[in-house]
Amino acid sequence: MQQQATLARKEHRLPLEGVIQRPEGMWFIVGTVCFGAFMAALDASIISIALPKLEQAFHTMMNRIEWVSLIYLLALAGCIVAFGRLSDLIGRRPMYTMGFGVFIIGSALCGASWNLSSLLAFRVVQGIGASLLQANSVSIITAAADAERRGQAIGFQALAQGLGLSLGPLVGGVLTHIASWRLIFYINVPVGILGTISALLFLPRDRREGPRPRFDLVGALVLAFLLIVTMYVLKEGFRPESRPTITAMLLAVAVLAAASFVAIERRAESPLVPISYIREPVIWLGNLTSILSFSVMYAITLVVPYWFVHVEGLSSAKAGLLLTALPVGMALCTPFAGRLADRWSKVKVSAAGMVLAAMGSASLFAFARVTPAFLAGLFLVGCGIGTFTPANNARVMNATPAAHLGVAGGILNMSRSLGMGVGVTAGGVSVELFTAAFGHHGVALAYRCSFLVAAALALIALGLTLLRQKQSREAA
Template sequence: MLKPRVKAGDAVGAAGRRPAAVDWALVSLALAMLLSSLGTSIASVGLPTLAQAYQASFQAVQWVVLAYLIAITTLIVSVGWLGDVIGRRRLLLVGIGLFTTASALCGAAPTLGALIAARVAQGLGAAIMMALALALVGEAVAKERRGSAMGLLGSMSAIGTALGPSLGGLLIAELGWRAIFWFNLPLGVLAGLLAYRYLPGDGLAPRANLRDFDFGGMSLLAVTLAAYALAMTAGQGGPGWRNGGLLLLALVAGGFFVWLETRVASPLIRLGMFRDPVLSAGLTTSALVATVIMATLVVGPFYLARTLGLDAMLVGLLMSAGPAAAALGGVPAGRLVDRLGAPPLTLVGLAGMAAGSSMLWLLPPALGAVAYVVPLVIITTSYALFQTANNTAVAADARPDQRGVISGMLSLSRNLGLITGASLMGAVFAYGARATDVTLASAVSVAAGMQMTFAVAMGLICLAIAIAWAGRRRLLPAPADVAEAASSMPGGGAESGYQNSA
């Protein structure tokens, strides 16, 4: 039987552990991120096959993807809090086990209802893995390597997104649709074994009593997020009474959630933490940037196919260039963050995304596919840099007992951005194309819709730059404060200097 290399209760920090143990711990976290991102993209390619296998409509089999995404979005903050309470390593092992078991149940599902129920369980496991993988970087990896570690996790997430459609198509063609879920089993077992053996222990005693868990807050937050996610996805995000009712429910439940969190002894989210400018700016910019990234996924296939006239195989190949660039750029981005610091590189990443978006806004269709792919690669590579720097900056300031919650909120902000982007950017695209059904729009109309979409995207990135800059400025000491601090030190201000925490 495998025994944990670092036992629970050992007072061994990341810096004091052997390099091999740290590397294997990081591999386990990377596998957790890969599996959770693969769970979304690999299933989407199988929807036509599932509709045929279960004799169901496309609207019905869509819930195979939506159930997974909504489960993650709804529960990710709650599982982050739970990890802070009962131990992150402990809960991560439960999450890996749940995801792996649910994958087996998905592959064996006799009915579509059973498959959707298993996907909800799989989404819960994925929420645990996504929330706690980022949080555990602070415990498993020394501080000077955290940027590289964050970059690796970002790369694995991008690889899972990029690899899913092609891998899913291959597995379905060779082994049938059930193989897209059974493929997770050996990777899940390996991730669990490595996490059990190499991740540092949580300690013998939980840090809080489970009876203090904010079940009321968890329930209200779950209703808020589920209602919002459903409002953005019902009817492809188009306006209607159902969407409006769900948004109203999300608003009311969110208001009650905020009211409750100010009154309970142990709140799920301490609202006072949002006074931290790094956290507030990091979460807001993460959501805005994810909204723009979703635009590339929503608009790109229509532009390449309808305006440029490319076949499906070439469209898929060109669309994979974006996630591939993000995957390749993740680790180098992490090294840059370790060397130069997170705040300036957050702004550099956002500036690169703005440049790529402006190129697509002004792109004339006559320039062909290369002129689309180059800005796409600029956007996704800059996104890898932004995400690594932003996650590192937020995690660096997190209190040890709040890393799970904050990591969950980072993942939540990204998911909310993706869900919003699918609806908002899709609506902007349709409006710009002057068509209720974009699949029937002319090549010129699709090009106009694409340009309008990325004009809006550039505006969102400029807003993100302003928020990130304002958050950084709030951390800078005022000149008077610096002078007063310097004059109070031995030897006066000329020799003392100061360090900027930003």
């Protein structure tokens, strides 16, 4: 009788053990993680469409209002690896749930901002909340999913992030059209509350018992500084109005910070990122190819809208609608790619993804007008990224010891942020260089050649994906 009462109490306390321990219970955990991943990614891109409205509302210049987008990304990139490591030490459930809370508070404060300075400060809070969510998303799924379903589960998480980033401008455009720019922040409050409830109900308890290793605070601060400087240089350092001397100085500072971080981690008793771990070919190649794959996606999503508007003469609304061919490709391929990676070969599925992305990028070059073939190229790029990401992420996480799942997930999400910076830089700089080479009469050709740069990035990622296949024998 007493045993039945104990079991009854366990059934009713949070989380709902009776639900999540069933064979299909894993999908409640995956759904909760996808909820947060989509919301955090959406807010990274949703702001872009509202920048002109913010410029008018705060009576300022575009070069200042762009910091609303940039400062969020800097906060996200600077915190994500440290929060991943903290989740390894104190538990992923409390960190993820706290992420929803911080994100809700930051969103509400952003919506109530009274001037640009207050909005920038509150965007930092929002970015910290997003980093708490994204740092733990892949690691929670890896811990919850069995090996036979892990690739498929990670595929859904990658789909949620990709859709959030891709659909942000479209959702932002609708919200700012029907109401004030403040709605794009306030809408996160009820959505975040639902996410918090879902996290409390379904995320499994994983608090660490016994003595905890010391958190490498010095390493975390140096890495955050390195990532912030790197992201800033990638986003702002190669623009036409930037000063080459300042860009060169920042690059030198980044190199010095990277060397300092490696030296600190070698001597640390409990390093933030174990050097022996990131030396593994599966790990560093997986993260490097992740950076390259997302750079393909962001180079395309930067240049194609300009092509639609400036070369084809389409409206911004129609350009945004046509661009959705890319996230549609991701949505269709990502879950199936994860399942195929579980049953066939993660290396081969990753390689197939980069082949599709390269073919899609080359198709954008080959078909110069907005035709079904051009849209098919966009669709293929989305299919390629959607095929590559779950297989590559599952391969990295499968090679990660359980004690480092949090930091591994943080690094993978950091690679996506760096890929964004690399892609935006590669797309923007290539258009400028080709325009300078071809002259003003060759602007259309300059845009088309930038699609070949994206194809080249995909081919480099393909080569690196296959580089260690024979040596590692890691085809599972």
